[in-house]
Amino acid sequence: MLSPYETAVAAQRRPALEHADGPLDLRELVRLATLAASSHNTQPWRFRLGAAAIAVVPDFERRCPVVDPDDAHLFRSLGCAAENLVQAAAAQGHAATVHFDAPEQCLTVRFEPSAGLGPTPLSRALVHRQCTRRPFDGRPIAADAGALLEQAGTVGRARTRLIDSPALRDTIIDYVRAGDVAQLTDSAFRRELIHWLRLNDAEALATGDGLAARTSGQPSLPRWLARPLLRFVLTGQGQADTDTANIRSSPLLAAVLAADDSPAAWVDAGRAYERLALQATALGIRSAFINQPVEVPSLREPLRRALGLAGETAQLLLRLGHGPVAPYSLRRPVEAVIEVDA
Known part of the structure; x- marks a missing residue:
């Protein structure tokens, strides 16, 4: 028998609607x-419905x-949501274009x-994609799968670079460890993180958001x-050790890069990540963020140099590998995120 949490997840993640013609x-x-x-x-989104369009606000x-502090992650999240709209529309036989209005x-x-569109492996992966905080099993990722991941993770001014160099992996581990310590010894960061922790199923069900304990293997x-x-x-050293083990269990790392560091680039980076993650899910590959070197300002320039970037900026870091499906996080009801005209 499913728990109330599992029942909610099953309802939210039912398969996407698929049809080749008809209204959206x-x-x-x-x-x-x-x-x-x-x-x-x-x-961090709201949706405004139009006759043949949706605004992501x-x-x-x-x-x-x-x-x-600069809302870069927020705009990347909007890009992720927009990319899901693109893939979901394809499953209903519609092409989609995304326009970012900076003002x-x-x-x-x-x-x-x-007429040429319909369900795809990416549209069918929409309800299965997740960011797992668990270790992977170390099995390698095939070269042809890597090529598909890089191709999927290229959108507009953003692209994905896969990382399999042991030396660069060790450098990234050092930066992730430094980021863990910097963040978890910062009282303001800890307060903000704890605000979004859902320490039991009842809290997660009541809010429909945040980081539920069960998704990271913690007891309710x-x-x-x-x-x-x-x-x-929540200690810097403890998290650093966990992240080190998790990264070492991952056969590939990936960096989502962008041509600049503007809101438009953040949106493209979000779209690139989401498409990459959907492609990974379709291939049976798990993904997890390791964004500490992007989030801690003092680590961004060392990361840029380590990646050998000239002009581009590192927008997101993640690890890729094989492993079991983890418990899914919850979402707020559709009614809570659709804007209604007064």
Whole structure:
């Protein structure tokens, strides 16, 4: 028998609607868009429905000013949601174009019927994609799969570079470890992170967002018991050791790069990541973020030099590998994220 948490996940992640012709189901598109990745699972988006378009609007009340002071992750998250709209529309026989309006700070995704479109491996992966915090089993990723991942992770001004160099892996581990210590010894970062932790199933079900304990393998505990334990669990050294082991279990790392560091580039980086992650999911490959060297300002330039970048910026870092499916995180109801005209 499914628990209430598992029942909610099953409802939110039911298979995408598929048909080759007919009108678009815009609410179905929004459901699938909400399954996109976002920092701390904050889901910082709202959706404005039009006749043949959906505007993806930032929800700045859900921003993370400590870990993401310039809102780069927020706009990457909007790009992730927009890419899900593109893939979900294809499953309903519609082509989609994405336009970022910098002055308005929103994305508009427009749809039109296309006889050549239908369900794809990426559209079917929408309900299965996840960011897992678990170690992988070390099995290698085939070269032809790597080529598909790099191809999928190229959108607009963003591209994906796969990393299999042992020396560069060790350097990235050093930067991730330094980032873990810097973040988890910062009281403001800890407060912000704890704000988004859902320490038991009841909290996760009540909010539909945040980092649920079960997704990281932690027991579901009442807040009065779990909160005092966090000072022993959330330590820089402990997290650094966990991340080191997780990275070493991963046969490939990947960096999502962009031609510049503007909001438009952040959006493209989000789209590139989401398409990469969907392609990985379709291939049975898991992915997980290791963004600490991107998030800690003092580590960005050393990372850029280590990657040998000339002009490009590192937008996201992740690890790739094989392993079991982890528990899924929850999402807010569609009704909570659709803007209704007053």
